[in-house]
Amino acid sequence: MTRFRDIFGSHFDSEMSQRPTSVLAACVWIPLFPLRCEEGRHEGLAGYPIALLAPDTTRKLWQVSPLARHAGVKPGMTVSQAIGLCPTLRLIEPDPVHYDERFARLLAALTEVSPVVEPAELGLVYLGCDGLEGMYGSHRNIIEALKRTLECWNVGMSEAGSTVQHSNIPTFRVGFALGKFTAWVAASRSKPGEAIIVQTEDAGNFLASQSIAVLPLDPDTHRRLRQLGIRTLGALAALPEEAIAAQFGSVGRRLWLLAAGRITEPVVGRVSPEPIVAALTFFTPVGERELLSHSLDQLIARALRHPRRIGWRVHALRLRADLDSSGSWLATILLKDPSADAARIAAPLKVRLEQSPPTGAVERLVLEFTAFAPGTSELQLFARDAQAAARAGQQRALQSAAREIRMRIKRSSLYHIIEVQPWSRLPERRYALIDYEP
């Protein structure tokens, strides 16, 4: 339940106004995404109850397949408890880098359908659909295009790993509505491989019949609502808003607004910066933390020296490790205070290395700076490549805009003017247009 706070929380950062937004939303939900990724690449898992171990501690379960759940196995159980309940349970080491890459591929595929894509969590994505009618026609056609893309991605997922047949079964669910919440509820109610479209005029009736479990609730609020006999969104919305706010505070007011369909949260497209990457491959797999820590310092120093970084402070970074046990390890850090200081960048990563180290020896360590903040005015003044970085950003924005135009009108309508015979006395011979591909 806690994930919903991230998805539907009222936090909107200052960059939101600069990002593309869309009120009409399609929600793509692939339940148990990491588990599906494992099924897609491991042969022989079909028909067995499987469970994924938690990335931070291998003694507990993270995700369990429906077959395992049927046998009584639940997420959060210890391995010994789970094996006791289900002796045929297949346990799988988590590979967060693989899931991250699969998800990135999914996002890239979805970008072909709509330029406004908002990832919420692994397996849950919102697509902005405002204006897509001009390209695809009706809402139904937009959904069909989306499903075709997802089916291609689903097939590609099985090809990437092995010749596993069962992964061709659609695993995605799609919801389409005005606002993210209604779209999510629709996706959560649709069957695998199918979509539910909620027309704007039907949204109230649709939401009214849904269980309160679809709300972004913490377990305590969920229990209290059930104790009060409130089981559906309609029952919640029928109560006075002030009464709910008096009982549950601002969270309750927000829940009431969601239940009553009074909030229409737009899909906010992401800004994808070009990461700065530094990698180190070890000749022999390394398990000592001190050596890993030293390697991390080296990678940070190398990445900070990158010309594109100069004049900018690092805001978000990611450290990933390929393990000799064919697994992987991933740490994503968002610095509260962006920094260009190596020690301050390294500190949270070293804490992560101490608290939840890789579960095996590391073969390759990769550091990525994924988001940046402008440096101080002095830093900007002396930054040799600040202008180049700004130009690179503009170039990326131009590429994105050109791609969007091509998607919308099916042909390039951006041109360069080039000189052909500038000396000609005939005006039409002097210049020509050529397709512009930034």
Next chain:
Amino acid sequence: MVAPARAPLRTDRLRAVNAPKPVALELDTSGDLSVSNGGKIEAILETWRIDDEWWRQPIARAYMEVMLEGGKRLVLFQDLSTGEWFSQMP
């Protein structure tokens, strides 16, 4: 030719810029000359002639820059081999 910085030049993708657009000139009963979809010609500002490519398909054009009603300026030319009129940016 100057190629754009980021894309290799492909001549099959070239499009003409400033291609001549056919126009019709009409003389009304009061003796005023007007351009189709342009309006009445108020004055002829300048005239010149281009003769080119005599070695293959000769091109002969009589250009004139005119001022239309309302002050808009327009460049017209007559293809002297066919007698047709065109408008074109100078």
